[in-house]
Amino acid sequence: MTRVRVRSDALSAASGRLGEGADDLRRAGAALGAALARCRSPGLDPGALVAWWRVETDGLRLAGPAGLWGLALGLDALATRLSVAARAYAQVEDAVAATMAGVRAGADLGARGGYLGEGGAAVSVRPVPAAAGVAPLAGPADLVALGDGLHGGRVRVVEVDDGAGGSAWVVAVPGTQEWSPRAGVNPFDLTSDVGAVTGDATLAAAGVTAALEVAWAAAGGRARHRDDPVLLVGHSQGGILAAALAADPGFRVGHRVTHLVTTGSPVGAFAVPASVRVLSVEHADDPVPTLDLSPNPARASWLTLRVGAGPPVDVGRHALAGYVTTVRAAEGAPRGTVSGLGAWEASAGTFLHRPVRSVHEVVVERGWQNPPT
Template structure:
């Protein structure tokens, strides 16, 4: 798993690009000005040899006026100065963001050190444990998924360490797979049999491998079974809170992507900015501004073409009730039911997820993931 180190580099790259464009604009302006200067000939524009008389002179005056508009403050020179100013602001923002990143990295590093210390006392650790996955009878039927709201709703009823895997008929043949990952179910720092707990919260957000993530991967393997499905069949991971953290962690894991072609991730109320997801994975992250949980990683989600963040509300008020799955489900359904274009990027994201939406359901698999101790429990 790779945890993002610095995102401010992107701001510096954009700033350098803007400065280069500004320099190109100045070069174009100088070229136009030079060409006009060469055209100013006494034989053409003045004296007894004036060709064409006053008509030509009037036309030339209009040309120079147009050139002034092109080259002046509202033209190429002005555009170049504006880009220069924007580049300066981006560089300043990037430097400030570098400080925030260093601070965030230090905080997360401190959390990791603290959890390692706690592990010596048997707290916040998966040490000495192995993952166990037990298939169970699905607790609900699943209808064809019509939008992001139905994807988020798959997380309902995943108590007791359940993971739900839905197999869909892919448009071009074969199957597409949706894996619904549960959120935090146990809050004790002492790990128990249910791995979707505080231990996995802390370990996952600091970049460590977790048995919970291993259990999610095993659930998908169970659903696909021996000989069922191919490695190139698309996979979508969806999760609320810790479920989103684990979904992002798996999607950023090159080993997991080597066995499963993850194309989409949906997270709600999850701090996932620290995960380095490749551009081949289309991410939809939904956050409530008054929910403190999505900000626990101390970083904003990256603004890239492959990552859409829908942040609802203005904050900075805090209302822990807004973290509930039901609240996020209500928000996602409202966003997808809004007139097209109301939520920028939502329509494009839904279009990209065509392998999973409005497709016949072939099977639903549920497993219970447990943490079992191979050695005496810490």
């Protein structure tokens, strides 16, 4: 995995659109004001004055007591407010980028002291028996639930029949399992949290890639490998790593990522291409999804379900089980109640309601030639 860009362009794009809208409104207000001034200029014949009176009367009726002059001034005032909002959005975007750069610099400094660094380490993967079988995946909640039981650095890969004689692959990535600031054997830790959220390559992400390769090798001749569709799903850090892989052009060269599911993950700053259909679920009172200070992109290929009313903050709402419950409730709601969810499920038909061909679990570990002291 290579370092990926984590600067969000969402606010910058919104800033540009607001600026353009402000300019359009300002031009419209100026044009209306100029037209009104010409109509009121001396030398108009009686017929024109009658026509103008009708315009003024209609303006009072449609635009209120201030009439069309008030409307022209209102357009200019609205344009000014939009311009102020545009500048604020751009400043916030710059502040987020500066914050991310500061986090990365702090992590680099900490690595020199033996903290939050993976220097000298390599990734290893070890296939282990699957803890349990997997039934056909009926919906997004079943995808999210695949993250349950992935203790000890396990990654789960599920092969399903794609309905066309080939295979599709669901890769479940675990969340943070170790909280020590010193990197240990289990790479799903605080070191990977900091590295992944700032766009750095991590051994945890490399291990996820290796786990998929192990599953492909075990499938033998059934797998088309590079042509097979891949869905990445993760909770918390697992979602960060999954989004980082989906945003990594180097990973996508050898893996056809078509879908991404994240729960409780700060992923708005990752440049996931529009070719990947994303479903992000966030509890409004879970503080973790907002740690990147960036809103998720507002586009057709990225569906964000933000559930709840927001503060007060409740760290208990970050638990995987709670997100499984939330997604299952969204699935069970009357059709059309959760806007966009039905369309996302339809797009993921290659992975859902398909026979399961195999389940693979791989333990991902860090190893050092010269272990850190």
